[in-house]
Structures are given as C-alpha cells and as structure tokens.
Amino acid sequence: MTQTPMTEPEQLARLTIACEALGFSMSCDPLTGALLRTLAASKPAGRILELGTGAGMSAAWIIAGMSADAALVSVENSEELVDTARSVLGDDPRVTFLHLDAATYLAEPDGSLFDLVFADTWAGKFDQLPEALALLAEGGVFVVDDLNPQLNWPDGHAPKVVDFKRSMHGNPGLFVTELDWSTGIMIATRAD
Numbered sequence: 001m002t003q004t005p006m007t008e009p010e011q012l013a014r015l016t017i018a019c020e021a022l023g024f025s026m027s028c029d030p031l032t033g034a035l036l037r038t039l040a041a042s043k044p045a046g047r048i049l050e051l052g053t054g055a056g057m058s059a060a061w062i063i064a065g066m067s068a069d070a071a072l073v074s075v076e077n078s079e080e081l082v083d084t085a086r087s088v089l090g091d092d093p094r095v096t097f098l099h100l101d102a103a104t105y106l107a108e109p110d111g112s113l114f115d116l117v118f119a120d121t122w123a124g125k126f127d128q129l130p131e132a133l134a135l136l137a138e139g140g141v142f143v144v145d146d147l148n149p150q151l152n153w154p155d156g157h158a159p160k161v162v163d164f165k166r167s168m169h170g171n172p173g174l175f176v177t178e179l180d181w182s183t184g185i186m187i188a189t190r191a192d
C-alpha cells in the first residue's frame with residue numbers, strides 16, 4: 001500500500017519552517033493531511049469547518065482539495081498561531097481564520113452547517129461533542145485524528161479518548177468508522 005502522498009500543498013515547506021520557529025509540534029501528519037484533502041475534494045462547493053487551526057498545516061491540505069467555490073472556516077484561540085496561518089494561507093478568499101475559543105464558537109452557533117468538520121481541539125471532541133455534531137450538514141463528514149495511543153499524551157488523556165470513541169459508537173444518529181491510518185482516525189456521517 002502506498003501511504004506517502006505523491007504530492008503535497010506548496011505551502012507546507014513555509015509552514016514547517018514556521019512551526020519549527022514557534023516550537024509548535026501538534027500539526028497533523030501528511031497521512032491525515034492527505035485524507036483531509038481527499039475529503040475536501042469530495043465536497044464541491046463544500047462548507048468546511050476546522051476546530052483548532054494550529055499553524056495552518058491541516059488547513060493547507062484542506063485548501064488543496066477545495067473547489068473554487070468551497071469555503072473553510074478555521075477556529076484557533078492562539079493569536080500567534082492564527083497569525084502564522086494567516087501569513088501563509090490568508091490571501092485565499094475561500095478561507096476565514098477566526099481567532100476565537102472553539103468553545104465559544106460551538107456555544108453560539110450562527111446557523112451554519114458544514115459538509116466537512118475536522119475537530120482537532122478539545123472543544124468539539126472531548127467537550128461539546130453534541131454541539132459539534134449538530135453542525136454537520138446532511139451527508140457531512142466529521143473527522144478526528146490522534147486516536148491511537150501517542151507517547152506524548154498527557155496523564156488523563158487516554159480515558160478521554162475511550163469516552164469519545166464510546167460516545168461516537170453509541171450515537172444511533174451516526175455511521176462511524178475507525179481507521180488505523182496516520183495517528184488513528186475516526187470518520188463519521190449522520191445516519192439520517
């Protein structure tokens with residue numbers, strides 16, 4: 001099986017340098033990125049939400065898959081990281097980077113629904129999961145990575161992952177698939 005993506009977004013080199021300069025090591029790996037690009041490309045004119053922008057690595061992969069009329073909203077509570085993502089990706093009119101607590105974003109929905117949601121921070125995954133799932137449009141796909149045990153998990157993280165998986169699998173309104181791909185992926189769609 002070929003795992004390494006054959007192509008990658010051109011902005012990755014700049015983002016990698018920026019992440020090293022910031023000491024930021026939580027960006028998605030190329031396999032998750034490639035999956036996100038594929039899913040983004042499967043949603044022409046897709047409305048896409050990312051919770052936890054980081055420095056913009058996953059956003060770069062998502063953008064690479066997006067059609068010209070698709071749109072990405074990406075939420076991050078670190079000003080330094082949002083600024084980094086904006087500096088590399090912010091010229092793309094399809095993308096809106098919000099410097100905002102994802103918990104606030106989820107607590108105050110504006111009625112927008114999304115065709116693809118990458119839940120990559122606590123809010124929307126370990127907290128406020130129902131609120132995040134409620135943002136899925138019909139046919140929308142919910143994606144989470146980092147579900148396989150990682151050496152850098154802090155104390156108390158593993159039970160959160162177990163609880164999250166249990167909640168997802170126990171939700172009769174979802175079709176859920178776990179993939180032993182990258183850092184451990186879960187994808188889900190609404191079952192209605």
Ligand SMILES: C[S@@+](CC[C@H](N)C(=O)[O-])C[C@H]1O[C@@H](n2cnc3c(N)ncnc32)[C@H](O)[C@@H]1O
Nearest residue numbers: 026027028052053054057058076077101102121
């Ligand atoms: C796993 S990293 C995101 C990595 C990014 N999605 C990528 O793959 O390139 C999680 C991010 O969530 C951010 N974060 C933590 N708590 C948050 C919150 N309450 N609201 C928004 N962002 C938050 C962190 O600053 C961090 O950048």
